[in-house]
Every structure is written in C-alpha cells, then in structure tokens.
Amino acid sequence: MVSPPHEAMHRIFQHDPGLFSRVSRFLGVDIPTPVKATALPTDLTETNPVERRVDTLLRFETAEQGPFLLAIEAQGRKHPDKPASWAYYTAYLWSKYRLPTALLVVCQDHATAKWAQQSVSCGPPQMPTLTLRPMVAGPHNMPVITDPEEARADLALASLAAITHAAEPVVDAILKALSTALRDEPKDIASPLIEFTAQGLVKNPAKHLWRNLVAVDLSFYTSYLAEEVREKVRKEVREEVQREVREEARVKDRAEDILFVLEQRGLDISDDVRSRITDCTDPELLRLWLARALAAPKAEKVFEDA
Template identity: 60%
Template sequence: MVSAPHEAMHRIFQEYPGLISQLSDVLGLALPPLVSAEPLTVDLTESEPLERRVDTLLRIETEGDGPFLLVVEAQGKKDPGKKASWPYYVTYLHNKYRLPVLLLVICQDHATAAWAARPITIGLPQCPTVTARPLVAGPHNMPVITNVAEARKDLPLATLAAITHADNPDVDAILKTMSVALRDTPEAIAGPVVEFIAQGLGNRPAAQQWRNLVAVDLSFYTSPLSEEIRDEGRVEGRAEGRVEGRVENCAENILLILDVRGIEITDTTRDKVTTCGDPELLRRWLANAALVTTSDQIFDDEAPTDR
C-alpha cells in the first residue's frame, strides 16, 4: 500500500517542477535554467503482463541544453527489486522518448539513502554493460531549515527539506519555522505546502505537532488538513482536557517561535507565558511572537514589527 509520505516525496515535484534546479547544490548537479515542465504518463508497462510504474515523470525544458526526462522515485525503505527496476526505467524511457534521463530518489532516512545511492551495474563485473547512478536527496544532504527568512525565500525547497527530515530530532523547530514562514503567504501558495508536509510526516509523532501548528498559527487557512483539524476541534473542544491541551501547546509554541527567531527569552516572559491559562490571550501573544524584536514585547497590544 502506498503511504502518505511516499506520495508527498514525489508529488511535490509535480506541483513544483523547478525543485530539481533548487536541488543542484545538494546533488552536485549543474543544470541550465528551466523553461517549462510537462507531466508524462508514469505507466511504463509494455505488451507483457508485467506492470511497471514510476512515481513521477516530467519532461523538463531548459535554456540551451534542450529537454530531459526527470524520474522521481520516493523510497521509504530498502527494496532489492528497485535495483532491477531503476535501470529498466532509465533505458526504457531513453528508448521511448530519445531524451536524456535523470533518476532522482527521495528518502527520509540515512540507511535507505546510502543504499539507494549505490551504482547499479548490469553485465559482467569486469565489464558492466549498463550502469545506473541514481541521484539521492535525503537527510544526509538536504538542508535543515530553522530560519524563517530562509524558508520564505524558497518554500518548495523548504517543504521538501522538512519532509526529508521528518525523523530529525530538531523536527519540531523545523516545523515551527515553516508555520511561521507561511503566516504571511497567500492561501493559494500555503495550502499545498501545508498538505505536502502533513502527508510527508505520515503517522510520526511530529505529525501531531504539525496539526497543532496549523490549527494555531495558520487558523485562517481552509486546506483539507486545517478543515479536518477544525472539525476535530469542534467536537473535542467541549472537553475541558482539550482546552488545557490547547493552552499548553500554545504556550510551548510561543517560546519555540521566539527561540527559532533568535530572540532571548527573559525569565519574566517565560513565567508569564507558561502560567497563563487564557487561550485567547495566548493566541494574541503567539501572533505577536512572529513580529517582536524582544520577548517582553509580545505582551504589548500593538507589537512592533522587525520588517
């Protein structure tokens, strides 16, 4: 069964084809500027009953060097069968379209990434006939983005980075950075980012952290995830425990956002935030935390901006 993280790791390239250019430094790949991208059928099945499908296939147009095919495979674990499938994909597509083929594998753990990056040879050991060398993006080479300005600069890259670092010990700070970066972003742009990250986290503990951030920081969005969270909140909000949990999460998020922005948190601020039991007041302080230049300013009715 195809998992949500699997879908997020390759479908993000369908939404943002230009990601392949943004990954140039990560992959050590020099590409000319992209002009356009066209999705192609992912079905590579021939007349035989053996069915073969890639995850995402795009025809990329570039300036000067002409078009090439980008195959994106999401790999959640080691799969010996892929060592036979990947060379087939490359040779089949090259024969069908007569275009260069780039194979990119997206992973979420170091072991799978190291396995996927190994060259695949077909033929005699002393004289291989075909060699496939997948490019791999994963936690070993994707940036850990905890700077709001850096995330805003390139949201698709920051989104993929967050997905590939789903198991990173600092994932809470990464997700908080993304939620803050999206606060001033038009809904049409932020919506897909919210959903891709939710998919990419799957059923990991960090998925609940992202849901909390979407519910609090991005409460004005109407994405499927945010609507689902609001429906849950309307049902669970009747319980006193839900209110207490919301207060605790909001207080933690206020301190986290100040920390991520590099703002020193005074003892007075920390005590006032952690002892406050008013959800509406905490939400106001949370909004201020994204704008202030000192931690004590979150309590001002009109918080100054640093932009």
C-alpha cells in the first residue's frame, strides 16, 4: 500500500511543476526555468504482464535546452530492486518519447538518500553499458526554511523542506514558518500545500504540531485534518468539563460525609462550622477533616492545625 509520505514527496511536483527548477540548485545542477510543464501518464507497462509505474512524470519545455522529461520517485527506505527499476524507467522513457530523461529521487532520511544517489551500472565493471546516476533530494541538501518571509516567497519549496526534514528536529521551526506564511494565502493556494505537508509528516511526531498549527493558524481550513484537530480539542474540553463536574461532586459528597458524622455523634454544628465545611473545595483538606470528625470532642476541633 502506498503511504501518504510517499504520495506527498512526488505529488507536490505535480502540483507545482516549476518547483523542480528551483530545487535543482540545491542538487548541484542548473536547470532552466521551464516555460511550460506538462504532466504525462505514469504507466510504463509494456505488452508483457509486468506492470511498471513511475510515481510522477513531467515534461518540461525550456527556452535554453529544449524539452526534457523528469521522472520523480519517492523512496522511503533502501530497496535492492529499485535501481534496476529506475534504470528501466529512464531507458523506456528515453526510447518512447525520444527525449532526454532525468530521474529525481526524493527521500526523508540521510541513509536512504545516501544509498539512492550512488551510481549503478547494469554491465560488468569493464563494460558499464548503462549507468544510472539519480539526482536525490532529501534532508542532506534541501533548504531549512525557518523564516516566514522566506517560506512565503516559495510556499511549495517550504512544504517540500518540511516533508524532506520530517524526521529532523528542525522540522518544528520549518512548520511554524510555513503555517505563518500560509495564514494570509487564499484557500485554493493554501489547501493543497496543507494536505501535502500533512501527508509527508504522517509517520513522524511532527504531525501533531502541524495539526495544532493548522487548527490555530489556519482556522479557515475545513479538510479532514482540521476537523480531526478541532474534534480532538472539543473532546478534550468535554473531558475536562466532566472531570471538573466529578471533582465538584466528590468534594460535595465529602463535605456531606463530615456533617453526617458530626450529626451522628450528636455534636452541635454551628452555622460557621457548617459554612466552612460546605465552602471548602480542597478534597485533601476535607479528607483530613473527615478523619478528625470521627473523634473530635467538638465540631470546631476538626479545624485545628488545618
């Protein structure tokens, strides 16, 4: 089953195809800003029964270099079969579209990123034949955007920064900057980025912070994520009210127990004693008074040293 982080890591490029040209500078390559970007079918299945599907496939048109294809793969962990699949994707796309084809792998942890960016050749050492050199975006090279103004300047990049740093301590600061930047954005701009970020964080503790930020800073948001947060808050409020009601009932019962013991022992209970007992809200103090009421010679004695 495809996980939400997997979907977020590649679908954000479908949402904003131009994001790749802005990300490329962090990958050590210079990709011109596209004048046009088109999402292509991701199904790479041939006539044989083996189904092969790339995560995201984009066609870019550039004024300087002409058109090229970008295959984007989200990778959550090391997998020995993946390099062969990636080599197949790029070779097949090159053959089918007759266009230069690049591969971008997006990761969320340093170990997977380091593994993914290794060159792999399909032939023996002396005859490499076809060599795969993926570009890799991950916590090792994606920017740490903690300034709301910087996040506002490129919201998609800030969202990708949060996704790729999802397991890093710095993600909290990135999320706070992103939520602040999204606060004044129109719903049609903010909503998809809120969802991508939520999907990318779903397996990490930072998801709780993002839920709270969405509920507080982005209160206009009405997706399942925001409703989940608000329902959680409502539930917590209900539980707190119920605890308070139970505590009040427990205090009232204990005060009545003290008066009952004093009455059963035939002691005179003045109005001041009665009021002091019934007005007390400290359950531990009432417990002490109840113990003293069992042996006190006078009702007033229950308060001694209290």
